[in-house]
Amino acid sequence: MREDSAEVLAERIREVDPLELAKKRPEWSASQPVTRGQKMSGAVILLLIIVALVISPLKTLQVMVAGCILFYIVLTLYKFIVIRASVCKSATYNFSPEEIAAQEPREWPIFTVLVPMYKEPEVVKQMVNGLREMDYPPECKDVQILLEEDDELTLEAARKLEMPPGFKIVEIPESFPRTKPKACNIGLALAKGEYLVIYDAEDLPEKDQLKKAVMAFEASPDNVACIQSKLNYYNPRQNILTRWFTAEYSTWYDLQLPGLSALRALIPLGGTSNHFKVPILRDLMGWDAYNVTEDCDLGVRLVRAGYTTRMLETTTWEEACSDFRLWIRQRTRWQKGYIQTWFVHMRSPWQLSRELGFINSLHYHLLIGGGPFATLINPIFWGLAITWFIFKPDQVATLFPGPIFAAGAVCLFLGNFVFIYVNLLGCCKRKRDDLMWLSLITPIYWAMMSYSGWRALLQFFKDPFLWEKTQHGLMGKK
Amino acid sequence: MSDKSVVVERRGWIGEALAAFVVPALLAAGVVAVLLRIDPHWEPAAQAAGVCRELIAGSNEGRQALLGSCWVAPLPSLFYLPFAWLLPEPLAGWVVFFGGWFFLLWSVNEGCRSTGASWWRVVLAQVAVSAIALLSGGAVRQLVPVLAGGLLVLAASGLADWSAERRLRDLVMTGSAAALLLLTGLPFFGVAVLTVLALPLAACGHRETRVRFSAWMLLVGLPIVYAFWVWLLMNRLVLGDLLFFLRSLVHVTDALWKLAGALIVPGVVLALVLPLVWWLESRKGGEPGAGRSAGTLVLLGTALMVLMSERLLGGCGISWEVAALGLGLPLLLVVAVTRLNQPCYQLIVMLVLLSLVCRIDSSSSEGGESRAADSAVICSQVEEFVDGATPYGRVFVLGYSGIELLRGYSGERLVPNLDLHIDGVREAYKGQNLYVLVPEPVGKARTESVFWRYPDIYTHGYERLLYAGAFGSWHLFEIITAPTQEQVDEWRRSS
Secondary structure, eight states, X not given: OOOOOHHHHHHHHHHOOTXXXXXXXXXXXXXXXXXXXXXXXXXXXXXXXXXXXXXXXXXXXXXXXXXXXXXXXXXXXXXXXXXXXXXXXXXXXXXXXHHHHTTOSOOOOOEEEEEEESSOGGGHHHHHHHHHTSSSOGGGEEEEEEEETTOHHHHHHHHHSOOOTTEEEEEEOOOSSOOHHHHHHHHHHHOOSSEEEEOOTTOEEOTXXXXXXXXXXXXXXXXXXXXXXXXXXXXXXXXXXXXHHHHHHHHIIIIIHHHHHHTTOOOOOOSSOEEEEHHHHHHTTSOOTTOTTHHHHHHHHHHHTTOEEXXXXXXXXXXXXXXXXXXXXXXXXXXXXXXXXXXXXXXXHHHHHHHHHHHHHHHHIIIIXXXXXXXXXXXXXXXXXXXXXXXXXXXXXXXXXXXXXXXXXXXXXXIHHHHHHHHHHHHHHTTOGGGHHHHTTHHHHHHHHHHHHHHHHHHHHHOTTOOOOOOOOHHHHO | OOHHHHHHHHHHHHHHHIIIIIHHHHHHHHHXXXXXXXXXXXXXXXXXXXXXXXXXXXXXXXXXXXXXXXXXXXXXXXXXXXXXXXXXXXXXXXXXXXXHHHHHHHHHHHHHHTTTOOHHHHHXXXXXXXXXXXXXXXXXXXXXXXXXXXXXXXHHHHXXXXXXXXXXXXXXXXXXXXXHHHTTOGGGHHHHHHHHHHHHHHGGGSHHHHTTXXXXXXXXXXXXXXXXXXXXXXXXXXXXXXXXXXXXXXXXXXXXXXXXXXXHGGGHXXXXXXXXXXXXXXXXXXXXXXXXXXXXXXXXXHHHHHHHHHHHHHTTTOHHHHGGGTTHHHHHHHHHHHHTOOOHHHHHHHHHHHHHHOOOOOTTTTTTOOOHHHHHXXXXXXXXXXHHHOTTEEEEEEHHHHHHHXXXXXOSSEEEESSOOHHHHHHHTTTSEEEEEEOOOOGGGGGOHHXXXXXXXXXXXXXXXXXXXXXXXEEEEEEOOOOOHHHHHHHHHHO
């Protein structure tokens, strides 16, 4: 595996087209964020709303409020159903240490590990050591550290280290867009493994994760193209933000995604620790270099192509963002990516619903479109509720006639409670009991999410390809 | 995490569908059909229908009626609301009762399946429950006991499963069901709170789970605390008084401490059951959880607790409410017996015995429920009387009984009014001849807020209230208003 000389590697990198997807299947790429047809449709809908508002403002507003409340009810029920499904035995693949030990002696397939990094010299050593210590035969590891050509500091830090066998540094040539998926596409082209996984620079995967992933692939049907590991944070107690963030991740990876897996539903992949079958990933032309949540987009494309994703009972420990401003930037990118993904796949809605099927279409709209939409409308309804509680103006009351008032009250009191309670459950399942009390004031965290949601929406139109990178190593610095 | 799913898989989807959906739906339809045959004018939730009518109309009375009394708790009305919106009366009432009974039988399936009970055992249990209700002369004809029965089974079986195996889902089930039970009415307050308290205590028998006591307490207790807090908050926001829905307690019961005692004392059963659960757990050793026998013990303990609540509350002068608990005991016994997984003939014998022995006493549960036909007659008589006296008459029909009386009324002369503010209505309806129609303060009607504002209003009226006549058990009073200056001038001119 050390046969690649620097020149050969550079030559092969030059041959790779990381933007293959955008060129060959532009309809699947976010290179054009909003198509002409979508712009037209949006304009028509906006015009209709304006006309309706002019003709009958009260009725129009009542209909819009009723629509939003119906959306909240559906979202709450959906959350309930998914969380309920997460307790199924089939929700995750689970292998005990004894089962893993019983596999030996055997030949393990080559596993490619991609580690895209940018301006993170301080974590290179930790990352290399962590991957070296993973319980997988060294001769079967194909580790690629993907570094940008102009990132001198990280390159220097990496070059100083003595790389173990099977590890190599891949320099990504400078080009637009400067995104993680573009680097990963190059890594995919160079991959030697049967399977491939992505880790972030600061990730600490459980030592036996690669073996578990191989066993999960072997135990799963042929159409399982991806195995997603659980993610969680190793610094929850750093500050209030990391506590909330950990509670949210515990809910997402320990309840929500296993629930989706049990329902055999579409899973928006997490940024790291997703294990792929390389040939299928190549067939799908890898990641969309223009999408800022390329993982989520890939999760949808897998299902559209007839494949599926399952969850694996193993955890990769990451560093939770502990800085408010950086958290906003990170969350903005995630939400913008979800918006991008929703628009990309909604270019031909009928084809999408045919490929996904009815149930997965619902999952798609509620997860990918519904999430950001909820964060956008939340502040409006919180504002209305607070205004009504304090001032009781008639104008607010007229927006909620009879049954809409009752349904709105159910959403306000039951819906919000369900979301908080699910957070508590996530913490409890992860045995993070100390985070549970703080989860009671999660609505403050939701307000922050709404802020980043609006920021994401604006940025989607203004600067769709801007990659607001998550900065790691803050814990060490502090 | 796994065993419940294993059971489901073992049952197969047909068995699962039969036990969870098909048989409950058929039995529920059968129960509705039998009850309709016994009484074609049967209305399972007349009061909730009236409250929903007001809610759909968006009136303040509706909001107050939904939240303003611990005797007419919000859950049944909220359950009724979508049906009232979509369907005409009395169909909505029957469909709601069908839904309630379906939920009850579904909860029997939920309560049994964790023990690996096969689908036909569950079906037998569901048949037994339906038989008990019908053999009791259709005693369970109201929505509240049916809904509460289902919730009780979910809460108790969740607690039993938790004691047996410590699964997170059981904790959630108990907490959620207990919170909804609290919203079903005052008789269930005690059972709901005690069940919630018992859950984290049951985990104290094992070192590993004991350290997580606060987490269990928070998870299981939060729904009930939150439900109560929302009820309080809505009373503050809608009625301006945080404790409005509880105020009647002071006026209805002989002594408040007696009522509080009746709600809490059944907890003694837990003091006996929990040490046994800990002992079983210590004997079992190994994994947390005391095993299935502990689950059965907890279920029987909860059944005993329900029985004690029924007896103790009955002695507090609120017997019309206590009947709602009546279904709880046979239900929990049927579930406990089915969970034992004994041989088929034993199960059948035990269920038949239970069906023959258990009788649900609801002789006093009807308190205030009136038939639609009778209500229509009273409404038209009052309307006729008032029209004969003045063309500008307005009749305020008081209390929840009034809302129930007006559920099928479409005129404008009679309007519901929950707690009469005489000066307020005189000010609001200047120049009109105002009347008040007062229900007889018996049974649940005693709890109406109007009777703790004006205790003798039914017999003696009040300041500026002049007796005008009796219509059925209702008394009509005219509100005497001072003439306006214009009226005085008019009279002077004419005389």
